[in-house]
Amino acid sequence: MNSKKFLAFAMAAAMTLSMTACGGSGSGAASSGTDSAAGTAFKLGGTGPLTGGASIYGLAAQRGAQIAVDEINAQGGAIQFDLKYEDDQHDPEKAVNAYNALKEWGMQISLGSVTSQPGISTSALSQEDGIFALTPSASSPDVIAGKDNVYQMCFSDPNQGLASAQYIAEQQLGEKIFIIWKSDDNYSTGIKDKFMAEADKLGLNVVGNATFTTDSQNDFNVQLTQAKQAEADLLFLPIYYEPASLILSQAKAMGYAPKFFGVDGMDGILTMKNFDPALAEGVMLLTPFNADDEDEATQSFVKKYQEKYGETPIQFAADAYDCVYAYKLALETAGCTPDMSAADLNAKMKETFPTITFTGLTGDGAGITWDATGAVSKSPKGMVIQNGAYAGMD
Amino acid sequence: MSRVVNRLANMNKTTRSSVFTYALVVGAFVILQLLRMTTGLGSVLEGQLIPICAYVTMALALNLVVGVSGELSLGHAGFMSIGAFLGCAAANGLAELIPFTPVRLGVAMVIGAALAGFFGFLIGIPVLRLNGDYLAIVTLAFGEIIKSVLTNTYLAVDKKGLHFSFLTDKNALEEGGLQLIRGPMGVMNTQRISTFTVGFVLVVITLVVIFNLVNSRTGRAIMAARDNRIAAESVGISVTKYKMIAFVTSAALAGAAGTLYGCSQTTFVATKFDFNTSILILVFVVLGGLGNMWGSVIAAAALTILPEALRQFADYRMLVYAIVLILVMLATNNPAIWGFFARLRERREEKKGGAAQ
Numbered sequence: 001m002n003s004k005k006f007l008a009f010a011m012a013a014a015m016t017l018s019m020t021a022c023g024g025s026g027s028g029a030a031s032s033g034t035d036s037a038a039g040t041a042f043k044l045g046g047t048g049p050l051t052g053g054a055s056i057y058g059l060a061a062q063r064g065a066q067i068a069v070d071e072i073n074a075q076g077g078a079i080q081f082d083l084k085y086e087d088d089q090h091d092p093e094k095a096v097n098a099y100n101a102l103k104e105w106g107m108q109i110s111l112g113s114v115t116s117q118p119g120i121s122t123s124a125l126s127q128e129d130g131i132f133a134l135t136p137s138a139s140s141p142d143v144i145a146g147k148d149n150v151y152q153m154c155f156s157d158p159n160q161g162l163a164s165a166q167y168i169a170e171q172q173l174g175e176k177i178f179i180i181w182k183s184d185d186n187y188s189t190g191i192k193d194k195f196m197a198e199a200d201k202l203g204l205n206v207v208g209n210a211t212f213t214t215d216s217q218n219d220f221n222v223q224l225t226q227a228k229q230a231e232a233d234l235l236f237l238p239i240y241y242e243p244a245s246l247i248l249s250q251a252k253a254m255g256y257a258p259k260f261f262g263v264d265g266m267d268g269i270l271t272m273k274n275f276d277p278a279l280a281e282g283v284m285l286l287t288p289f290n291a292d293d294e295d296e297a298t299q300s301f302v303k304k305y306q307e308k309y310g311e312t313p314i315q316f317a318a319d320a321y322d323c324v325y326a327y328k329l330a331l332e333t334a335g336c337t338p339d340m341s342a343a344d345l346n347a348k349m350k351e352t353f354p355t356i357t358f359t360g361l362t363g364d365g366a367g368i369t370w371d372a373t374g375a376v377s378k379s380p381k382g383m384v385i386q387n388g389a390y391a392g393m394d
Numbered sequence: 395m396s397r398v399v400n401r402l403a404n405m406n407k408t409t410r411s412s413v414f415t416y417a418l419v420v421g422a423f424v425i426l427q428l429l430r431m432t433t434g435l436g437s438v439l440e441g442q443l444i445p446i447c448a449y450v451t452m453a454l455a456l457n458l459v460v461g462v463s464g465e466l467s468l469g470h471a472g473f474m475s476i477g478a479f480l481g482c483a484a485a486n487g488l489a490e491l492i493p494f495t496p497v498r499l500g501v502a503m504v505i506g507a508a509l510a511g512f513f514g515f516l517i518g519i520p521v522l523r524l525n526g527d528y529l530a531i532v533t534l535a536f537g538e539i540i541k542s543v544l545t546n547t548y549l550a551v552d553k554k555g556l557h558f559s560f561l562t563d564k565n566a567l568e569e570g571g572l573q574l575i576r577g578p579m580g581v582m583n584t585q586r587i588s589t590f591t592v593g594f595v596l597v598v599i600t601l602v603v604i605f606n607l608v609n610s611r612t613g614r615a616i617m618a619a620r621d622n623r624i625a626a627e628s629v630g631i632s633v634t635k636y637k638m639i640a641f642v643t644s645a646a647l648a649g650a651a652g653t654l655y656g657c658s659q660t661t662f663v664a665t666k667f668d669f670n671t672s673i674l675i676l677v678f679v680v681l682g683g684l685g686n687m688w689g690s691v692i693a694a695a696a697l698t699i700l701p702e703a704l705r706q707f708a709d710y711r712m713l714v715y716a717i718v719l720i721l722v723m724l725a726t727n728n729p730a731i732w733g734f735f736a737r738l739r740e741r742r743e744e745k746k747g748g749a750a751q
Contacts, residue, residue: 050709092659096659097442098705100436100440101705104436117579118581120660168661182544183561184578184665185578186579189579205581
């Protein structure tokens with residue numbers, strides 16, 4: 001072996017070792033700080049994209065849930081949690097692996113998956129294994145369809161389309177509506193389909209729509225020109241905030257200034273790096289969570305999140321935070337103890353969830369309820385961006 | 395016993411390698427099945443068994459193109475996705491007609507393989523006539539095109555028959571209709587019909603097909619065309635024909651692997667089978683050694699398990715994965731290790747020589 005190769009080998013070996021050391025502490029931080037013995041804390045597991053393109057959603061949910069767990073454990077009540085998130089890379093196949101890893105860890109109750117497609121995979125397994133799941137943000141109706149023990153904390157996609165169409169019709173926000181949606185995305189397609197159907201019923205004038213995909217989300221000039229030629233005065237954007245931010249800046253560059261209407265995926269646009277909040281002035285969106293809300297619970301959550309992670313939480317974080325507290329409420333109501341098996345907890349939770357009314361960060365003050373199918377009922381908040389901040393819209 | 399050992403020792407190299415590969419696959423299957431029946435494998439490995447079988451088949455299929463016929467394919471995930479989408483659509487659509495799942499899965503695999511093979515044939519007609527890296531370029535484009543097409547395809551079935559629409563879902567279904575392919579939402583299986591045993595059978599069938607092809611007159615013609623195109627043509631070998639045989643066989647096997655994979659998942663989308671997946675399979679082949687079938691089997695299985703085995707490293711998982719890959723590449727190309735094996739072989743030869751005297 002010549003010396004150069006030996007050096008390369010040694011360096012690689014050293015790196016692996018150091019990574020192992022770092023990794024050890026990293027995984028320690030990922031699970032709950034309090035290492036409780038079996039039977040004293042509920043083992044709460046969830047999968048989400050912690051790495052890769054969709055990782056902002058997974059990390060937000062993980063962090064939101066972690067804050068809730070830390071708060072609850074610090075209070076030292078009867079209900080204690082041990083939280084563990086596994087990475088699913090926004091891939092249904094990896095999500096199955098992540099779910100199985102959590103099962104080996106001894107997960108008793110589950111936070112499902114953060115994103116929809118993996119959520120469909122893991123919820124089917126949840127149903128088979130009898131592990132109760134409450135997902136913070138997997139919003140496709142397929143996640144809960146046909147499963148009696150999978151519940152959602154977020155609105156389902158069609159509900160968002162429905163609510164958006166009704167809102168636009170009630171407030172008479174636009175004469176000519178144009179939709180830009182992402183054709184290879186479950187979330188975007190789900191909202192857009194329902195929106196179109198409802199717009200038809202309500203007599204809204206949808207003058208056209210244009211699509212993009214993950215591979216083509218770097219330029220929207222074509223779609224914007226189409227919208228401009230159709231003389232649309234309201235652009236409906238059922239998409240996540242990164243492509244939306246580009247649409248806003250490109251529309252401004254071409255001197256096209258319609259009204260913009262987004263859904264909950266638009267939330268987070270103001271905290272995006274290198275984004276000029278002035279561009280989002282006047283953008284309207286429906287979202288269950290508003291980081292600028294005045295109430296005490298929201299402010300305390302946002303403050304803790306900012307201190308710990310250095311950014312403003314998006315609605316995924318708030319949904320996950322609410323999930324943990326909803327579990328706490330349900331477990332208290334049903335009188336569950338951490339030494340119960342996953343199957344017993346599953347039965348108890350199935351009984352309890354449709355009966356409780358939960359008040360959390362998301363939804364308006366009226367409280368959040370679930371029906372027996374697992375769908376959530378809460379009202380979205382209409383927000384408009386004014387002076388770089390959300391303001392309530394009525 | 396000693397006679398068996400003797401025969402093994404006297405076998406020629408290719409036969410020995412085939413026997414070793416079969417023994418490896420069958421041995422692994424038997425051990426895993428025994429473990430499953432007694433102590434259990436643990437949820438993680440248990441859940442990965444079928445994907446491993448699918449990836450092993452993919453690696454073997456690609457090895458036929460890259461290692462044996464010497465062409466480069468960068469779009470094998472495209473053939474896998476054809477098998478996955480159309481095979482699963484067939485499996486779901488035939489649910490009432492063929493209630494017995496292994497037969498239904500078998501039929502679905504044949505359909506998936508046939509369609510993938512057909513697309514392989516279509517691509518091969520123009521491309522395999524050319525001399526150069528054109529297959530790599532065209533298969534790369536093919537993978538992307540198939541991804542876009544499947545993302546915009548809506549296929550459904552009801553009493554009236556099949557419904558198909560493109561770009562937007564215009565299928566008006568009667569009551570009891572079933573959506574088979576749902577555009578960007580991919581395929582959702584009503585039940586997961588793939589089993590580990592079927593996966594094992596597919597791997598064995600793949601090995602039988604590949605070894606019989608490679609060790610036949612056709613296989614020697616394929617390799618002759620790979621090693622020296624002009625020399626092969628000069629002795630009357632139709633290079634296009636033989637490259638086509640290898641490529642279509644490989645595409646069909648990839649289609650069957652896709653069906654196996656698709657039917658093992660609750661849901662999957664077309665973007666799963668992107669360029670990265672094609673490259674991942676190419677990594678299996680390169681790591682296992684070009685033309686080395688047992689190497690592909692081991693590399694595919696190991697590299698599928700590895701990222702899951704590294705879960706304890708949390709955020710550093712993929713970094714460690716990359717480093718392990720580099721280490722393996724360095725180690726397998728290391729002259730010191732090669733020298734060690736060469737010395738072992740020499741010693742054995744010496745012994746044999748000594749015994750004969």
